[in-house]
Amino acid sequence: MDTTIFINIVYVIAAALFIYGLKLLGHPATARQGNKLSAIAMLVAIIVTLLDQNIVSYNWIIISVLSGSAVGVYVSKKVEMTGMPELVSLFNGVGGLASAAVAIAAMVGSELTTGLATISVIALIIGAVTFSGSLVAWGKLSERISGKPIVFKSQAIANYGLIAVTVLFSALYVIFPSSITFIVLVIALALAIGVMVVLPIGGADMPVVISLLNSYSGLAACAAGFALENNLLIVAGALVGASGIILTNIMCKAMNRSLVNVLTSGFQEVVSMDIVVEGEIKPISADDAFYVLEAAQSILVIPGYGMAVAQAQHAMKELQELLENNDAEVVYGIHPVAGRMPGHMNVLLAEADVSYDLLLEMDEVNPRMENFDVAIVIGANDVVNPAARELKGSPIYGMPVINADLAKNVFVIKRSMSSGFAGVDNPLFFKDNTRMIFGDAKEVLNNIVRQFAD
Amino acid sequence: MIAIYLLFILMLAIFVGFELIQKVPATLHTPLMSGANAISGITILAALVLAGGESGEAATVLGIIGVFFATINVVGGYLVTDRMLAMFKKK
Numbered sequence: 001m002d003t004t005i006f007i008n009i010v011y012v013i014a015a016a017l018f019i020y021g022l023k024l025l026g027h028p029a030t031a032r033q034g035n036k037l038s039a040i041a042m043l044v045a046i047i048v049t050l051l052d053q054n055i056v057s058y059n060w061i062i063i064s065v066l067s068g069s070a071v072g073v074y075v076s077k078k079v080e081m082t083g084m085p086e087l088v089s090l091f092n093g094v095g096g097l098a099s100a101a102v103a104i105a106a107m108v109g110s111e112l113t114t115g116l117a118t119i120s121v122i123a124l125i126i127g128a129v130t131f132s133g134s135l136v137a138w139g140k141l142s143e144r145i146s147g148k149p150i151v152f153k154s155q156a157i158a159n160y161g162l163i164a165v166t167v168l169f170s171a172l173y174v175i176f177p178s179s180i181t182f183i184v185l186v187i188a189l190a191l192a193i194g195v196m197v198v199l200p201i202g203g204a205d206m207p208v209v210i211s212l213l214n215s216y217s218g219l220a221a222c223a224a225g226f227a228l229e230n231n232l233l234i235v236a237g238a239l240v241g242a243s244g245i246i247l248t249n250i251m252c253k254a255m256n257r258s259l260v261n262v263l264t265s266g267f268q269e270v271v272s273m274d275i276v277v278e279g280e281i282k283p284i285s286a287d288d289a290f291y292v293l294e295a296a297q298s299i300l301v302i303p304g305y306g307m308a309v310a311q312a313q314h315a316m317k318e319l320q321e322l323l324e325n326n327d328a329e330v331v332y333g334i335h336p337v338a339g340r341m342p343g344h345m346n347v348l349l350a351e352a353d354v355s356y357d358l359l360l361e362m363d364e365v366n367p368r369m370e371n372f373d374v375a376i377v378i379g380a381n382d383v384v385n386p387a388a389r390e391l392k393g394s395p396i397y398g399m400p401v402i403n404a405d406l407a408k409n410v411f412v413i414k415r416s417m418s419s420g421f422a423g424v425d426n427p428l429f430f431k432d433n434t435r436m437i438f439g440d441a442k443e444v445l446n447n448i449v450r451q452f453a454d
Numbered sequence: 455m456i457a458i459y460l461l462f463i464l465m466l467a468i469f470v471g472f473e474l475i476q477k478v479p480a481t482l483h484t485p486l487m488s489g490a491n492a493i494s495g496i497t498i499l500a501a502l503v504l505a506g507g508e509s510g511e512a513a514t515v516l517g518i519i520g521v522f523f524a525t526i527n528v529v530g531g532y533l534v535t536d537r538m539l540a541m542f543k544k545k
Binding site for chain 2: 018019022023025026027028029031032035036038039042045046049050052054055056057058060061063064065067068069071072073075076077079081084087088091092094095097098099101102104105106108109110115210211214217218220221222224225226228229230231232233234235236237238239240241242243244246247250334336341342343344346347350351353355356357359361
């Protein structure tokens with residue numbers, strides 16, 4: 001049998017395994033199996049590709065596969081669960097870089113027809129934008145770059161100009177496909193676009209940016225598939241692209257904003273709030289909080305990024321067990337944009353050995369909020385802000401939030417009285433049924449746990 | 455004609471992707487993303503052919519770079535996803 005046909009038959013099987021693997025990812029009980037299936041598909045596809053008759057030398061392939069694997073194994077073992085947003089961001093960038101390298105290789109390897117030159121330059125641009133954009137996102141997440149939006153005068157106009165010039169030079173390359181100069185210019189411009197687009201986006205909007213770049217890394221592979229006429233690249237790239245777009249959409253909806261608004265809001269003046277939230281803050285000590293929790297029958301825990309920062313998930317799990325032994329029901333209510341990436345809180349709690357059927361979504365906990373004796377808010381702010389529901393004119397008005405204030409009692413564990421990322425005051429802190437427990441989330445929870453032990 | 459046939463594949467893959475991924479629960483969104491990282495390393499297939507081929511030195515070097523980075527994505531992505539998914543347990 002012709003090798004090319006054999007390779008492509010195996011590609012069809014690999015595509016089927018990728019799709020079935022994704023299907024298994026639809027439930028926590030089968031997800032691990034699905035990931036393994038997907039990995040097998042990848043392995044089979046790689047092995048069969050090595051049979052390609054165009055491959056004449058294997059030395060460098062072996063060296064780069066071995067060194068790439070070593071890096072991959074090292075980072076996947078070493079990363080902490082709190083660092084997942086940074087890692088996914090880096091992986092997005094690396095994926096973009098690989099696709100960009102492939103696109104450039106296709107462009108310099110032989111003189112391309114107009115059609116192939118067009119799709120190759122598109123693959124190059126998406127890959128390069130993903131790479132530089134992801135590096136900036138990674139810098140912001142790891143706080144190597146300020147998490148605040150970085151803006152300067154006429155930035156929007158500069159960005160549009162940059163995009164226009166990139167399109168111009170891409171067109172010139174397609175007309176003169178043998179010109180290395182135009183390729184180099186497009187690479188430089190695309191890298192600049194990635195940096196310029198992510199810089200003005202603030203830290204709290206990172207879940208949207210990571211999801212979007214995740215999508216781009218797939219689309220870059222997809223475009224490279226068109227350039228090299230490889231249908232498995234197209235299928236796998238499209239699956240990743242679709243996944244990223246769905247997540248981006250979920251994140252935007254959870255913030256009641258459009259994607260355009262998220263990408264450009266850094267340019268706009270912050271709306272000043274005329275509404276001043278007034279009221280009395282009622283602090284409570286960990287000792288007193290213990291008495292309330294001891295008497296509670298049902299408890300809702302609402303985690304936010306602060307829980308990740310304080311690494312408080314293990315202390316929370318300990319408290320959960322004590323409360324359960326005390327015959328109370330404990331569940332977790334997780335807002336889609338809690339944390340720095342989609343599903344961030346769930347992974348941290350899973351790491352602390354919390355059963356996944358206790359991790360409920362916002363829409364599952366809101367209808368039964370009145371029945372919770374205590375809602376414990378750990379390091380979350382904007383996602384439980386009742387201003388989104390009751391204060392017209394608040395910048396977050398209309399955003400779907402977890403209605404913690406409707407629970408019988410609310411404990412807010414917080415470092416200090418600063419406002420959240422959106423810079424909005426939180427009326428929840430002033431409600432009659434709210435008690436503030438000031439301090440490091442982990443210490444506070446450990447204090448309460450110690451009370452139970454006594 | 456090849457381009458049209460590839461577009462057909464793209465269109466179908468996008469629809470399958472949307473259908474399947476909409477069913478992934480919010481709990482698994484982080485592993486979904488790292489798993490997607492691994493799958494986007496599929497570029498390795500194209501990079502392998504370029505790295506081992508004879509399209510000139512520049513294309514070979516770029517292919518090798520592509521293989522290196524795509525391998526990081528594939529190996530790192532699948533392993534870290536597996537590590538995470540192993541933590542999701544029901545009691």
